[in-house]
Amino acid sequence: MPVSIFRPEKASATRNASAEPGDDSRWLAVVTRDAAHDGKFVFAVSTTGIYCRPSCPARRPRRTSVQFFSRPDEAEKAGFRACLRCRPRAISGNPQSDFAKAVCRYIEEHLDELITLASLGKVFRQSPFHLQRRFKAALGITPRQYADSCRLRLLKRNLQAGDNVTRAMYDAGYGSSSRLYEKTASQLGMTPDRYRRGAIAATVRYALADSPLGRMLIAATDRGVCAIQFGRSEAELIEGLRREFPFAVRKADESGLQSWVETVLARMTGRTLDSALPLDIRATAFQRRVWTYLQSIPFGATRSYAQVAKAIGQPTACRAVARACATNPVAVAIPCHRVVREDGSSSGYRWGMERKKALLEMERKGV
Numbered sequence: 001m002p003v004s005i006f007r008p009e010k011a012s013a014t015r016n017a018s019a020e021p022g023d024d025s026r027w028l029a030v031v032t033r034d035a036a037h038d039g040k041f042v043f044a045v046s047t048t049g050i051y052c053r054p055s056c057p058a059r060r061p062r063r064t065s066v067q068f069f070s071r072p073d074e075a076e077k078a079g080f081r082a083c084l085r086c087r088p089r090a091i092s093g094n095p096q097s098d099f100a101k102a103v104c105r106y107i108e109e110h111l112d113e114l115i116t117l118a119s120l121g122k123v124f125r126q127s128p129f130h131l132q133r134r135f136k137a138a139l140g141i142t143p144r145q146y147a148d149s150c151r152l153r154l155l156k157r158n159l160q161a162g163d164n165v166t167r168a169m170y171d172a173g174y175g176s177s178s179r180l181y182e183k184t185a186s187q188l189g190m191t192p193d194r195y196r197r198g199a200i201a202a203t204v205r206y207a208l209a210d211s212p213l214g215r216m217l218i219a220a221t222d223r224g225v226c227a228i229q230f231g232r233s234e235a236e237l238i239e240g241l242r243r244e245f246p247f248a249v250r251k252a253d254e255s256g257l258q259s260w261v262e263t264v265l266a267r268m269t270g271r272t273l274d275s276a277l278p279l280d281i282r283a284t285a286f287q288r289r290v291w292t293y294l295q296s297i298p299f300g301a302t303r304s305y306a307q308v309a310k311a312i313g314q315p316t317a318c319r320a321v322a323r324a325c326a327t328n329p330v331a332v333a334i335p336c337h338r339v340v341r342e343d344g345s346s347s348g349y350r351w352g353m354e355r356k357k358a359l360l361e362m363e364r365k366g367v
Helices: 003-018 023-031 072-077 095-109 117-124 128-139 143-160 165-171 178-188 192-196 234-244 258-269 285-294 305-311 318-326 353-366
Strands: 042-045 050-052 066-069 204-211 214-220 225-231 250-252
Touching (some): 042 072, 050 072, 066 072, 095 128, 117 128, 117 143, 128 143, 143 165, 143 178, 143 192, 143 285, 204 225, 204 234, 204 258, 214 234, 214 258, 234 250, 258 353
Parallel strands (some): 204 250
Antiparallel strands (some): 042 050, 042 066, 204 214, 214 225
């Protein structure tokens, strides 16, 4: 809606709003970017035609240009549009979920600072213990683990973009000490410089084989299996491996990986369930919890997304569990196909619904 249509109305509304009780405390929340008030109201700026949540990191407007609304719908009826930076409509109305989202946003915007439970407690006006308990109840990980995963994700993005290691680490919020360098190396599974070069110093060997689900690719580093994929053709599988390790030395090694190929094929039919299959995969703290639990689901059994979420101590994280299943890089070894809908019907699968149904059917027959 053009700004000229509603500016006169907003100017009048602002004068009326300024006289309403409680606006002084709202303005204080805006000035201090108090995330604890996110979801309680939004503030709109007449000079821009945009409305925001109280914690929006954008530059503060003049008080005379601001008016307050209890809900985003009210602001939009008055002609304002949502801020693309703070996304005020992302507030769901679920206090627990909204609180966790607010903490996540704050962490993401302050990765270059020392984020402690004490500092978070001051920002959100809660005791460090209570804040961590609420955050972990919502996401299944601590604020520190979330910050670590954000920094690692940003580091990987910067390295993949070609930034040198020092700049990538600083931009991701890391310090320059050797301890932090070693920490990122352990999270990446290799040194940051090696990761930057697309694992060029760590050859990725792969083998292709026929399986009951079509062509299968197994890839491994010196540490263990890093990918198990299914596809319609060898070209499709090799292209997927190239995207995952764009600058790696990808080397076919049918004989060297034969024993692991046989192990995977045997697991699919239940002939071998306890053979060791070392894995070399990267995961966030939450993904690791989900994937570890999936490996405990008995052969031939299934669990619902809700059951998995409850088992890892995060009963409201069904969607997050589904995302963790969808990003599993090693089919069969981490049996994400054993996770189904609440009614027992099959849901999505990274390698196709037909393959998921076929895997479950093979396991039922093999029990």
